Amino acid sequence: MSSTLVDHHSDPNADDAAFLRRFMAEQRTLLHFIMRYVPSIADARDVLQETLVTLWAKRAEFDAAREFLPWACGIARFKVREFWRKQPRWETFARDDFMALLDQRREELSPELSLRTEKLRDCVAKLPPEHRATLDRYYREDEPVETLALREGRSVDAIYKTLQRLRRSLLECIERGLRAEGTAT
Amino acid sequence: MNMPPDHEALFARICDGVANDAEAADFQRLLRTDAAALDAWLRYSTLHAELAAGAAFPATADSTPVPAKPARDFPTRRVVRFPWLPQAAAGLVVGLCAASLVWAYVAPPALRTHALLEEDFEDPELSLAVRSALETGIWRGDSSEITEAQDGMTPATGRKMMRFLRADHDGRLKPTGGHIATIYRLIDLRPLRGEFADGAGVVEVSASFNATEFPAGERYGCAISLYALDADSVPDRAGRLGSTLSDEALAMARSSRTQFDRDPASWQRVTTEIRLPVDAQFLVVRLHVSQPFESGDAPVFTGAYADDIRVSLLSRSAAPSRTHPLPP
Numbered sequence: 001m002s003s004t005l006v007d008h009h010s011d012p013n014a015d016d017a018a019f020l021r022r023f024m025a026e027q028r029t030l031l032h033f034i035m036r037y038v039p040s041i042a043d044a045r046d047v048l049q050e051t052l053v054t055l056w057a058k059r060a061e062f063d064a065a066r067e068f069l070p071w072a073c074g075i076a077r078f079k080v081r082e083f084w085r086k087q088p089r090w091e092t093f094a095r096d097d098f099m100a101l102l103d104q105r106r107e108e109l110s111p112e113l114s115l116r117t118e119k120l121r122d123c124v125a126k127l128p129p130e131h132r133a134t135l136d137r138y139y140r141e142d143e144p145v146e147t148l149a150l151r152e153g154r155s156v157d158a159i160y161k162t163l164q165r166l167r168r169s170l171l172e173c174i175e176r177g178l179r180a181e182g183t184a185t
Numbered sequence: 186m187n188m189p190p191d192h193e194a195l196f197a198r199i200c201d202g203v204a205n206d207a208e209a210a211d212f213q214r215l216l217r218t219d220a221a222a223l224d225a226w227l228r229y230s231t232l233h234a235e236l237a238a239g240a241a242f243p244a245t246a247d248s249t250p251v252p253a254k255p256a257r258d259f260p261t262r263r264v265v266r267f268p269w270l271p272q273a274a275a276g277l278v279v280g281l282c283a284a285s286l287v288w289a290y291v292a293p294p295a296l297r298t299h300a301l302l303e304e305d306f307e308d309p310e311l312s313l314a315v316r317s318a319l320e321t322g323i324w325r326g327d328s329s330e331i332t333e334a335q336d337g338m339t340p341a342t343g344r345k346m347m348r349f350l351r352a353d354h355d356g357r358l359k360p361t362g363g364h365i366a367t368i369y370r371l372i373d374l375r376p377l378r379g380e381f382a383d384g385a386g387v388v389e390v391s392a393s394f395n396a397t398e399f400p401a402g403e404r405y406g407c408a409i410s411l412y413a414l415d416a417d418s419v420p421d422r423a424g425r426l427g428s429t430l431s432d433e434a435l436a437m438a439r440s441s442r443t444q445f446d447r448d449p450a451s452w453q454r455v456t457t458e459i460r461l462p463v464d465a466q467f468l469v470v471r472l473h474v475s476q477p478f479e480s481g482d483a484p485v486f487t488g489a490y491a492d493d494i495r496v497s498l499l500s501r502s503a504a505p506s507r508t509h510p511l512p513p
Contacts, residue, residue, distance in 0.1 A: 028238040035234035040202030044237070089206050092213035106227055113231050120232060120241045128391050128456060129298060130495045132242075139236040145201070153307065153343075164197040170232060171188075 017060045022068045037080045047083050051076040123173035200233045222337040250323045306331050306345040319371040326368030341393040341452040341492035349489040366486050367473040380500035387499045392450040396445040397488030406442040407474045409457045413465035422512035435462040
């Protein structure tokens with residue numbers, strides 16, 4: 001009686017599935033990382049997509065024993081630079097020293113930013129349902145502002161102002177929370 | 186942290202991707218030359234990124250709201266597209282999504298929100314009816330009117346708002362001392378009963394109230410009451426309104442009474458919520474403004490307004506988000 005050894009790791013479909021699982025598990029984090037340098041959501045999502053294209057093309061090079069996120073962030077960072085180089089009016093962002101400045105200051109503020117992130121969750125939960133819905137549609141459902149304006153029967157400009165007001169309201173809520181804990185900036 | 190308003194406006198335009206060339210240049214110069222502005226930007230952009238990444242939305246508030254108009258009327262775009270993936274890999278993506286793996290932007294939420302009513306009084310065909318038998322689709326109650334800006338009062342949203350006139354209806358006064366002017370709205374919950382059959386359905390209601398300046402000796406307040414009813418308990422005539430709603434409701438909730446401030450420039454937001462009994466079939470939303478008994482006999486409300494009324498059903502569901510038709 002003979003036996004057959006099956007090397008599951010050589011199954012390309014299984015490898016592809018595993019790779020996509022890892023990407024999908026980390027794409028929020030990757031988007032967040034990209035938005036450190038590319039603040040416009042639409043632009044950041046374009047960079048995320050470009051990152052995924054490259055990750056997919058290089059998936060055979062990925063060593064499953066290594067951590068996925070640092071490898072993916074390295075490629076995302078490269079894609080960010082590539083994106084800025086194509087945008088002449090953002091020449092400052094395209095410079096390595098500016099990215100380093102952002103990174104350095106972010107690192108210094110890291111404890112405070114972490115606290116703020118914790119507070120933000122509470123503050124979003126406290127928003128009236130209709131305001132939460134607007135944020136949800138804009139940020140998570142990726143609904144264009146034009147669509148939001150149509151849906152709410154308001155002008156595009158009014159929607160932008162609403163988004164600005166909601167972000168301000170969240171910032172103020174975070175500040176109140178930090179002050180209550182004696183950790184306000 | 187006090188961010189100059191012009192910085193905040195600039196940051197907002199950068200985040201929303203609508204900054205022009207001059208603003209882009211200003212922004213970059215600002216971050217290079219102003220340390221405080223750089224810190225403010227890092228705080229602002231972190232908040233923005235957290236919202237975009239979805240992690241800031243707490244699980245209990247995780248919702249994909251149902252719009253007042255069907256979503257199919259509007260163009261939408263999805264976050265990450267895979268036009269470049271080989272067909273087999275694209276199939277994998279679909280399969281992985283179906284397996285409920287983490288899919289940050291299209292993941293089914295734990296809680297869904299259904300917009301039951303979004304009233305801003307802008308509909309030109311909308312009218313207010315005096316108190317009578319309740320019916321869906323119409324506001325009824327004491328004497329009131331829909332009006333545009335007047336007497337220094339501007340609507341909370343849009344061009345129109347609702348004004349309470351008197352604590353009476355059809356020319357009939359309430360008993361002395363009953364200085365509460367109300368309007369009611371009946372909402373049919375039956376098309377959505379499946380959404381709260383597990384007993385976890387909650388209706389949230391919020392409305393904005395405001396009042397023109399009033400004499401120092403007077404005080405006015407506002408509140409919202411909610412009544413969950415079965416079909417047999419829906420009042421069929423005006424005289425039964427009060428007694429039925431109070432005595433026969435399956436459940437009732439009322440916001441605390443908010444006293445009007447004396448600033449017509451600021452609308453006061455009042456909210457309340459009610460957990461729906463599983464056998465609830467209708468909901469009555471009651472908005473009321475009041476003056477204290479000691480204020481005299483006149484049941485006149487010369488300057489009390491309501492606007493921007495939102496009624497939402499929050500329900501739990503394991504199913505992926507999808508739109509639902511609104512009840513009539």
